Amino acid sequence: MQEIRLLSKQSKKIEKELVTFYKTIGNMCSLNSKTTEIFAYLKIYDALSQVQLRKLTGFSLGTISATLQSFLDLDIINRGMIPKTHKNLYRIKPENVNFVYTPNIRIIADLEKLDSFIVEKQTELQALQSKHPIEVTFLHMRLNSLRNYAEVQRRQISREKKYSFFPEDVSELKSLDQTITYPFEIKELEENIMEILGYYRDDPIKVRIRSIFFTHRSVNQQKLMDLSGFSRSTISRFLDQELKREYIRVLPRENRKPRIYYLHSISLTILSNILRTDNYIYSYIPRFHEILTTLQSERQSERDRQDVTFLVAKIEEIIRHIEDFRNGTRFIRQAYHDLLKFLE
Known part of the structure; x- marks a missing residue:
């Protein structure tokens, strides 16, 4: 277990767009902005230390520590110590959470x-x-x-x-x-x-x-x-x-x-707000494909190759996650339709 390499300055624009994607979802669900931002970085990098989260977000260690403790309480992350250091690494549990931090x-x-x-x-x-x-x-x-x-x-x-x-x-x-x-x-x-x-x-x-x-x-x-x-x-x-x-x-x-x-x-x-949020998530697939196309065309360019490899794998993972999520949410769409019909 070791610290994940952060993206280089060249790739910060894409990183920011990924964070904004998660923050927009959180805002549509009326969730806390700072908590959502920390969640977003964990979703992007899979595992981060408190020091890395401070560098990425600019938040105080107190805010980060309290948020990570709440995530531990919700069972959406786990914690492990990096060997030969006094640092903990906080790893997202993807099976317990989708696009917001509430499981x-x-x-x-x-x-x-x-x-x-x-x-x-x-x-x-x-x-x-x-x-x-x-x-x-x-x-x-x-x-x-x-x-x-x-x-x-x-x-x-x-x-x-x-x-x-x-x-x-x-x-x-x-x-x-x-x-x-x-x-x-x-x-x-x-x-x-x-x-x-x-x-x-x-x-x-x-x-x-x-x-x-x-x-x-x-x-x-x-x-x-x-x-x-x-x-x-x-x-x-x-x-x-x-x-x-x-x-x-x-x-x-x-x-x-x-x-x-x-x-x-x-x-x-x-429920309308939930479905509107779901539709926003689905609607982002074309944009993710655009980013993928750009990254794949830059494999031989000046962009850091490790960045490209990491981002291509991450965005492909997010697209798969969205497709699975869309298939899984057919039940709420049907139940919403049934409720509308009942209330007519």
Whole structure:
């Protein structure tokens, strides 16, 4: 076991494009940018030391060390000491991870936990049904949407069909321009949902605001400030980001009334984003072939031959990985189609 040779300065442009490919995927999945960049370099080089990662990323050793520990906890890398040194080499475990640093086994474990938690909370809410029928039914349906998302992922990751889908339409209870007001405390429920999902643990602002959209569906900016306790500038920044991602939408302004922002279907919104990300991954194959053609034509040029050999092998590997990934994700595409048909 020894340190991997890093690419020369001549090949940094291609290296950067590969990193950007992974970072774009991470951004589309709302994942942490620095964590994704470290993951990207590990995917490219297969194994790196902390010193090499610092040189490649420019991040502090503290950030790199904490990130690598989180990867060890997720079981997507292993660690081994380089002989006759005090350096550890961190090696990616390709069988445990695809194009983002969250392994499928962790995703499905979290979703099964979430599903059980929701069933428990829906049962508890029934005690309030007679007193608050609209509010309880509304929240029940919003939680159903999360269960539908979990079911689609179950069919993709576990290849298991555990349930039929659940009704989630709340339009007959409240129109989009109306914000639900709960007469009972649901903040703890929201926090528990987001904690179980675990996607945004390093971004408490996103955790809090998305949880409000999960349970309330539609809110104006002032209501978001009241419910979250965040400033207007923080809320505005979040809304701008989520509108660009098409995670939330906004109703047309009416007669100087506050604009209403909404997350219509939790399940369809998250799944649409996943499929959009998958399509981005597939769409990059032609570009990778272009890079391959360029590299293969440069075998006798001034470009470092070791760089060429390494990059050709790596890009061919990524293309194979994408093809396998596309074949494997046919289950989520079918489950998404089935959910759309159910919700018609």
